[in-house]
Amino acid sequence: MLNRKLVKDHFWIIAIASLGIYLRTHGAIENFLYSHDQDLLGWFVRDVVENRHLRLIGQETSQQGVFVGPLFYYLMIPFYLLFGMDPLGGLFGVIIIAAFTIFSLYFVVSKIFAKKSGLVISFLYSTSLYSILNDREVVPTQPTVLWSVWFFYSVWLVLKKKKNGFYIAAFLLGIAWNINLSLILFLPVFLLSWFLSKKKLEITTLTRSVILFIAVFLPFLFFEARHGFNMTKAVLFKTSSSEVIVQGSGGDFERVITLLSKNVANILGTLDLNLNHLYWLAFLLSILFYLFIKNIVGRKIFILLLVWVTIPVIFFSVNPIILSEYYLNGTTFIWFLLIALFIGNHKKIGFLFLIIFTVINIFRYINLPRNKSGYLYRKNLVGYIKKDSIVWGYPCIAISYITKPGYDFGYRYFYYLESLHVNKPISGSPVYTIVYPLRGDIDVDKTFGIIGLIYPDYSKYTKEGVLKSCSGEDSNLTDPMFGFTQ
Known part of the structure; x- marks a missing residue:
């Protein structure tokens, strides 16, 4: 009543x-807008929940x-x-x-x-x-x-x-x-x-x-x-x-x-x-x-x-x-x-x-245009990279970006969620290349909205070489993140 x-x-x-x-x-x-700020939030949550680190500040x-x-x-x-x-x-x-x-x-x-x-x-x-x-x-x-x-x-x-x-x-x-x-x-x-x-x-x-x-x-x-x-x-x-x-x-x-x-x-x-x-x-x-x-x-x-x-x-x-x-x-x-x-x-x-x-x-x-580079597309992109790396038996990978400075942000938390061991391209690990936004002068192998993916040159990587490249630390977890202070 x-x-x-x-x-x-x-x-x-x-x-x-x-x-x-x-x-x-x-x-x-x-239309979930996902970029560097949201990556930083995820990194904060991970640091508190996983590392039990009580933080006094947020992002820069x-x-x-x-x-x-x-x-x-x-x-x-x-x-x-x-x-x-x-x-x-x-x-x-x-x-x-x-x-x-x-x-x-x-x-x-x-x-x-x-x-x-x-x-x-x-x-x-x-x-x-x-x-x-x-x-x-x-x-x-x-x-x-x-x-x-x-x-x-x-x-x-x-x-x-x-x-x-x-x-x-x-x-x-x-x-x-x-x-x-x-x-x-x-x-x-x-x-x-x-x-x-x-x-x-x-x-x-x-x-x-x-x-x-x-x-x-x-x-x-x-x-x-x-x-x-x-x-x-x-x-x-x-x-x-x-x-x-x-x-x-x-x-x-x-x-x-x-x-x-x-x-x-x-x-x-x-x-x-x-x-x-x-x-x-x-x-x-x-x-x-x-x-x-x-x-x-x-x-x-x-x-x-x-x-x-x-x-x-x-x-x-x-x-x-x-x-x-x-x-x-x-x-x-x-x-x-x-x-x-x-x-x-x-x-x-x-x-x-x-x-x-x-x-x-x-x-x-x-009539709001759909965001074709946000949460869904980035998550699906990283999920696809994970599946492809499993198919080829890669215990670790490397990521390179073809984009403007600053537009390579907004992926690292997804790598963490997928438990991807991500190295730098110089490491010798198989390199997946992310292209954002899509460009007419660059051919990509798969698209996710307006984000493109170029596969590694599978023929150049050997099992022994990949395993050796994976012996170091996971750069995704150890490299500093812009705006995030330990």
Whole structure:
């Protein structure tokens, strides 16, 4: 009886979340993007499970010497074990996180604004192709929106003079480096909300918040203490240097706005329209001011939202950090919130906007091209190499790659799963050559999507020669992996 009443009272959010989960699971395996990041995750899980090595850090980020925290990797371990150490466990894990994100959006926005707006934002997020694709990515930055919505909730609680806001913020800021270091940038938003609340901070609340922050931040502190605070030095050097590290890095206002506008266009589903992305950013910013003028959001919330979206622009415009779109994903929740509040407070035009948004995104979803170099194709390729090596009686093999630099990553965990002893081509072991992508000027013996395989020249290998080449260590297990530190 209670369960029936629970379902009845929450029918719409359950239906919306079910739709969101379906859109994320349907075709997820076929389009599972698998590359170096996913290989690193598998290597982390293997190191913890097989070697019993408790790790304090995850992989190295695009900033040399700066590592992401280990929380996401540890969260994925149960799912890997559930799937027999197959990377599909990670895909299942991030879909669970996505489901929790949808429910969190509903809860927080309903609590702060209105239930209607909560339903709208959860629906927008559930059906947005941008969100669907992001939620399928098995990477540490995937929970960014989940982090953002709960951080916004902590900001609102503090604004309402609720001490729980300090505890939630302390926890979230403590784990931020596990997800995306750029999330630390939103600390001023929290401090501003405290200032606007005009609440005197109690010593007890401050003490508990600091203790909680330190407790969840301990892996970082331990790692830094053991390594001479090299990561802290690397971060400070990158943010204080006036040198532009590479073409396309930060320190350029125009580039930051371009990437932010591209993210907004992606959220709206208008990325492919022949219109400057900047217009879509201006459109959503105008909605923010409109909501304030119409008193849909109050003055304090308006200020906090404006500061929230401004901070990353200012920071990355003056700092020469290698900048990617995901560094700006901390604003994603805000864009969805603005759209939801507008729709939720305008019945006719809001409903029309919702229909257009849904049609565009579902159309793009249905016509999404299949990823022909991802999980399935790489797994099948390595599985085929394993079977072929058994047929020819090879106890070990070598792998060479015909591809661009960096595109030879994303295979080593599959070699491990297949128990393949993989040497370098110079070892004298039979060489299987992977070609990616397929090229017209190179003949291959077998294809897996857009990945080609060239067989070894079987006639040149003798049993004795192969056995001799296999006498050394397994290079796949002993060679260093880029971005992975022991």
